[in-house]
Amino acid sequence: MSVLVNKDSKILVQGVTGSEGTFHAEQMIEYGTNVVGGVTPGKGGTEHIGVPVFNTMAEAVKETGGDVSIIFVPPPFAADAIMEAADAGIGVIICITEGIPVQDMVKVQAYLADRDCRLVGPNCPGVMTPGEAKVGIMPGFIHNPGKVGIVSRSGTLTYEAVDQVTKAGLGQSTCIGIGGDPIVGTTTRDAVELFMNDPDTNGIILIGEIGGSMEADAAYWIKENGTKPVVGFIAGQTAPAGRTMGHAGAIVGGAEDTAAAKMEILRECGIHVVESPAFIGQKMLEVLTKEGLV
Amino acid sequence: MNLHEYQAKELLAGYGIKIQRGLTAETADEAVEAAKKLTEETGTGWHIIKAQVHAGGRGKGGGVKLAKSLDEVKEKAGEIIGMQLITPQTSAEGKLVSTVLVAEDVYYPGESETKEFYMSVLMDRTTGKNVIIYSTEGGMDIEQVAEETPHLVQKEHIDPGVGMLPFQSRKIAFNLGLSGQAFKEMSKFVSKLYKAFVGLDASMVEINPVLKTSDEKIIAVDSKLSIDDNALFRHKDIAEMRDKREEDPTEVEAGSYGLNFIKLDGNVGCMVNGAGLAMATMDIIKLAGGSPANFLDVGGTADAKRVEQAFRIILKDPNVKAILINIFGGIVRCDRVANGVVDAYKNIGDINVPIIVRLQGTNADIAKKIIDDSGLEVHSAILLKEAAEKVASLI
Numbered sequence: 001m002s003v004l005v006n007k008d009s010k011i012l013v014q015g016v017t018g019s020e021g022t023f024h025a026e027q028m029i030e031y032g033t034n035v036v037g038g039v040t041p042g043k044g045g046t047e048h049i050g051v052p053v054f055n056t057m058a059e060a061v062k063e064t065g066g067d068v069s070i071i072f073v074p075p076p077f078a079a080d081a082i083m084e085a086a087d088a089g090i091g092v093i094i095c096i097t098e099g100i101p102v103q104d105m106v107k108v109q110a111y112l113a114d115r116d117c118r119l120v121g122p123n124c125p126g127v128m129t130p131g132e133a134k135v136g137i138m139p140g141f142i143h144n145p146g147k148v149g150i151v152s153r154s155g156t157l158t159y160e161a162v163d164q165v166t167k168a169g170l171g172q173s174t175c176i177g178i179g180g181d182p183i184v185g186t187t188t189r190d191a192v193e194l195f196m197n198d199p200d201t202n203g204i205i206l207i208g209e210i211g212g213s214m215e216a217d218a219a220y221w222i223k224e225n226g227t228k229p230v231v232g233f234i235a236g237q238t239a240p241a242g243r244t245m246g247h248a249g250a251i252v253g254g255a256e257d258t259a260a261a262k263m264e265i266l267r268e269c270g271i272h273v274v275e276s277p278a279f280i281g282q283k284m285l286e287v288l289t290k291e292g293l294v
Numbered sequence: 295m296n297l298h299e300y301q302a303k304e305l306l307a308g309y310g311i312k313i314q315r316g317l318t319a320e321t322a323d324e325a326v327e328a329a330k331k332l333t334e335e336t337g338t339g340w341h342i343i344k345a346q347v348h349a350g351g352r353g354k355g356g357g358v359k360l361a362k363s364l365d366e367v368k369e370k371a372g373e374i375i376g377m378q379l380i381t382p383q384t385s386a387e388g389k390l391v392s393t394v395l396v397a398e399d400v401y402y403p404g405e406s407e408t409k410e411f412y413m414s415v416l417m418d419r420t421t422g423k424n425v426i427i428y429s430t431e432g433g434m435d436i437e438q439v440a441e442e443t444p445h446l447v448q449k450e451h452i453d454p455g456v457g458m459l460p461f462q463s464r465k466i467a468f469n470l471g472l473s474g475q476a477f478k479e480m481s482k483f484v485s486k487l488y489k490a491f492v493g494l495d496a497s498m499v500e501i502n503p504v505l506k507t508s509d510e511k512i513i514a515v516d517s518k519l520s521i522d523d524n525a526l527f528r529h530k531d532i533a534e535m536r537d538k539r540e541e542d543p544t545e546v547e548a549g550s551y552g553l554n555f556i557k558l559d560g561n562v563g564c565m566v567n568g569a570g571l572a573m574a575t576m577d578i579i580k581l582a583g584g585s586p587a588n589f590l591d592v593g594g595t596a597d598a599k600r601v602e603q604a605f606r607i608i609l610k611d612p613n614v615k616a617i618l619i620n621i622f623g624g625i626v627r628c629d630r631v632a633n634g635v636v637d638a639y640k641n642i643g644d645i646n647v648p649i650i651v652r653l654q655g656t657n658a659d660i661a662k663k664i665i666d667d668s669g670l671e672v673h674s675a676i677l678l679k680e681a682a683e684k685v686a687s688l689i
Contacts, residue, residue, distance in 0.1 A: 027625075076527060100524060101495055101524045101528075102497065102525070103417075103495055104525075105422070106422060109422040110422075110423075110453070139623075139655060153570060154568060154569065154570020154571065155568045155570065156566075156567055156570065156571040156622040157568060157573075159622050159655070160654070163622075163655070164678075180569060180570065182419050183419070183422045207570070209570055209573055210573070211419075213420055233574075235570050235571075235573035235574040236576075236577070237580060238558070238573075238579070238585070238586050239573060240556075243556055245556065245573055246554050246568075246569025246570075246573075247570065249419075250569060250570075250573065259577075275577075275581060276577070276578060276682065277574035277577060277678060278578060278677070278678040278679040278681075278682055
């Protein structure tokens with residue numbers, strides 16, 4: 001079992017004919033993901049990397065029954081692509097694009113508020129359910145089907161955690177890269193909630209970073225509602241205040257959004273915090289073993 | 295991207311916002327000419343000389359001075375231009391002032407008392423909505439006001455669907471205790487400021503103080519404006535206003551290579567792919583007993599050319615005693631990165647600090663062999679744990 005995507009998901013790739021879209025869609029197909037089509041305005045009616053291309057998302061959904069989309073559209077047009085997917089009735093929209101203007105995302109968030117869909121990202125590596133569906137840009141081979149759910153704001157740091165979990169002899173139910181922007185569709189708390197409700201997830205790894213209050217919100221929710229062990233790590237203990245550390249959302253604005261403050265809140269809420277990112281997998285194994293969940 | 299006060303005022307004036315007018319000068323003589331011209335245009339008697347640097351608290355550091363005559367304009371401008379301005383927001387060395395803004399005096403006496411307010415607009419991350427923050431306590435450090443008298447700092451969230459509504463600007467003007475002509479002026483000021491915030495794709499605009507003059511006008515006396523870097527593609531004119539002198543030269547150089555680099559004051563340099571892993575690598579360095587000398591995200595294509603550029607950037611810092619390269623090869627193959635590291639090392643030639651290369655992911659074992667067989671003073675690691683131990687043993 002898994003959350004968000006599985007072997008039955010019908011994936012549409014927005015921006016499929018671009019270089020990023022082409023490369024990663026091919027990798028997804030190679031992994032065995034059920035990619036049913038792509039959209040590039042003006043290239044409808046053609047075929048690309050073995051899947052049909054449509055002009056609009058509405059047409060693509062009608063013809064293929066697609067229910068998940070992944071977006072590789074350049075930043076100036078990405079917000080529009082998200083809203084087009086929502087309008088076409090897509091249930092899970094995964095936006096990989098990095099560099100979308102914040103004011104565009106303010107509009108997207110308002111547009112999605114009363115629609116029945118979930119956005120993951122933007123500026124994220126995507127969602128991976130090992131052995132079933134790779135809907136993103138992550139390397140497939142480091143994953144192993146299993147029972148650990150991973151939520152993270154980062155790309156390569158997520159791969160690091162995945163790799164450690166796999167090397168510890170465990171596997172992943174689903175890995176959700178929620179993205180490094182100030183406004184993201186699925187928050188840390190949303191992802192944690194999905195994992196808590198997933199019968200086949202036994203433990204959760206929560207990887208956060210400086211900036212914003214998403215990790216604290218998730219921690220307070222876990223304290224009230226948590227039923228599974230959670231291992232946490234917050235990146236950026238040495239980040240200076242007021243500087244944007246690569247991710248647009250990774251900036252210390254006040255005393256509450258430093259790594260130290262977040263780690264403290266996580267600890268208070270019963271989360272197993274590791275100070276070093278080298279011990280994420282090991283800690284998860286330890287905790288699951290102790291609780292008899294391996 | 296941050297802008298200077300004079301650039302921000304120019305942009306805000308484009309939205310019909312009343313500003314304290316002024317002219318820029320780079321020498322004391324130019325300042326006198328600017329002052330004469332400004333008096334002709336505005337009738338101002340006195341002038342304010344304001345240092346143009348990207349840092350708040352300029353007044354506290356002696357970067358803002360009142361001149362009551364043209365002789366004083368020359369004297370004060372001469373003092374400020376060329377000075378290393380130290381404020382609570384600059385480093386200990388301060389910032390070199392190369393330009394001043396010669397501004398009109400807007401605190402002239404009149405029928406009513408002048409009054410200062412605070413106003414800013416930014417995106418509130420907890421709600422995903424834009425918010426106007428305002429206070430009757432203008433001209434002061436707003437963080438201090440928020441700490442000591444939180445009830446005096448008020449917020450108005452804006453619905454993204456409909457934008458700012460007239461009742462909201464009226465509410466703000468009433469809450470600031472205004473009436474009559476000043477009330478009308480403030481309502482207009484607020485709605486224009488919000489339009490400017492959205493129209494300019496600002497990440498923050500802060501006016502402190504907003505002044506009610508003795509003749510009931512509402513004026514932006516200072517202005518701080520930063521623009522969302524991700525939106526600069528649709529503001530080419532603003533992108534050209536970037537003043538690279540205000541930024542760290544090494545960071546500017548790194549940016550020109552497409553490297554995301556931030557200079558820090560530690561002793562272990564690092565080179566990483568991905569921002570999250572880069573921050574985590576800095577944390578590892580600290581836990582190993584060192585201190586990170588930089589943040590550096592080389593991005594997705596860690597080829598020989600980029601690795602060499604990154605090496606050269608890191609090695610400019612004399613405090614660097616070791617360099618940790620941490621690459622998680624997913625799509626990018628580790629053996630390619632390893633060859634890149636070896637080539638870059640040989641091209642540079644005189645690297646005198648130990649290098650630890652941790653390559654994990656696709657072909658990590660082949661990569662480790664390439665590093666180990668290179669004969670260079672490069673230590674290899676596969677697990678993050680091993681890399682941390684090597685850092686600890688080398689410093």
